[in-house]
Amino acid sequence: MNRDLIIENFKEKFNSDILETVVKNQKRIVITINSDSIVKVAEYLFKSAGFRFIIATALHTKRGFEIHYHFSLDGSGLILNIHVMLENENPQIESLSNMFNASNWIEREMHELFGIDFLNHPNQEKLISEGNWAEGVYPMRKEMK
Amino acid sequence: MSKKTLIPIGPYHPLQEEPELFKLYCDGEIVKDIKWETGYNHRGIEKLSESKSYDQVFFLVERICGICSTSHPFAFANAVEEIANIEVTDRAKYIRSVIGELERIHSHLLWVGLAGHFLGYNTVFMWAWKYREPVLDLFEMISGNRNSYAMFKIGGVRRDIENSKISVIRQVLGEVKKKTDLLTGAVMDDPVIHARTKGVGILTKQDIIDYAAVGPTARASGVEIDVRKDDPYAAYPLVDWKVITAQAGDVFAKAEVRLLEMYQSISIIEQCLNGLLKEKEGEIAVKVKEIPEGIGNGRAEAPRGEVFHFVQSDGSNSPARHKIRAPSYVNIATFKKSCIGQTIADATISLAAVDPCYCCTERMAVAYDATSGDKIMNANELINKSLERTDELKKTIKSNL
DSSP: OOHHHHHHHHHHTTTEEEEEEEEEETTEEHHHHHHHHGHHHHHIIIEEEEOOEEEEEOOOOOOEEEEEEEEEEEEEEEOOOOOEEOOSSEEEOOOOOTTOOHHHHHHHHHHHHHOEEOOOOOOSOOOOSSTSSSSSOTTTSOOOO | OOOEEEEEEEOOOOOOOOOOOOEEEETTEEEEEEEEEOOOOOHHHHHHHHHHHHHHHHHHTTOSSSTTHHHHHHHHHHHHHHHOOOOOOOOHHHHHHHHHHHHHHHHHHHHHHHHHHHHOHHHHHHHHHHHHHHHHHHHHHHSSSSSOOOOOTTTTTTOOOOGHHHHHHHHHHHHHHHHHHHHHHHHHOOOOHHHTTTTSSOOOOOHHHHHHHHHHHHHHOOOOOOOHSSSSSGGGGGGGOOOOOOOSSSHHHHHHHHHHHHHHHHHHHHHHHHHHHHTTTOOOOOOOOOOOOOEEEEEEEEEEEEEEEEEESSSSSSSSSSEEEEEEHHHHGHHHHTTTTSHHHHHHHHHHHOSSSOOOOOOOOOOOOTTTTEEEHHHHHHHHHHHHHHHHHHHHHHHOO
């Protein structure tokens, strides 16, 4: 399946979940989706469309918490960023780690550094600062200077 | 449930460059489970990057890894240039690729040496590191530094490779090629190395996809991914080369992929040097005014796999958010697949096979009994276990000849 066809299929399939699409160029696309749909979207990309999960980036901005899930369609050079917005108080989203192991560590890291909860994560313990960082203090939040 | 023995490898151990702790839960000789702890030396580079200007970030990210120090500036440059839509000159592209490939050669040589050391082939270790030296000398000639070359900047490179230096680089590459033949022959033809590495630490294609592993680790399991081909950058689309893969997924396949990749790197550099001769000297950078608001996804193929940098710019002179993913982050996690079910002697080389960014900071690796807390094994004893295994195999293979 070629790149354009995959993106067309994706848009058609998840039409009601997509909030915004930004096409920077043929190889860089950002699609903002409803955060409740992350599991079914990731499942489609990983299992049906052949995307590889590169990593996820959490951001703490004026708008609240955001996550970019970076997916790569190897061979075509496409990086598809699935972007979700989370609420500022009590940010949480469904974990992808029951689908693929690649997201296990990064979700633990985002939980530890940003305080984002990953629901149904198999083992959401600390990854980086095991045992030597205060509870409830999140170093990557914007209030930490 | 049977009693298991815990063998920690780390936090300081010659297998690893950074301090990190692998806990091997063993039942007799067999590894039953593995856990990983890190953060001993967490430097907060992502956070630090937000307080640096774009020019300074290059020096910061160059210090993430001591061996492949140019791969992070490479990916960061790709990310920022994507935000600002900057197209660098062809001469800068060639220089970037020359630096990237020279680094791949010296990094792979370092791995071959260490892998040899863990298998009890100290001659391979001495040779590989000796042959790596001239490559580092080339870096010194080009950049003034043997490592952390500070060659990259937004819009190009900081130093030219003058045409007068090209013949020296060619001469050294010729020598490196001969030595690579020697090492490849030594690894490919030795029955003991075959016995120690074939069928050991196997990662299947499905494991690679599940853990999203990258680089030689993925390519040795038949997953043909390489950012240089998939998402071409710098001079890689301008030269002719191929992606090396192997199918077996074991330690031998990983060694094979790395050794054969060195030939591709030599070929890429030679073609880039030809390209340099056609370009005008000194045209190594374009002027950059400001970095506009936006996001950039930059990646580069480091010796260990894809390095990924995500940069968000708010229009100021430093990144608003800078996410970095080094290849070892995804490759290390595959240990759960490659080590479980192996003997302790094979676990050492299985851990080393993904090249988890190690150096010679040997401090300690002490084993404690999980229940009594008694010390039962130190680092040398652990390596000795691997050496003994090689000796045994040597004897068996010799007696069968």
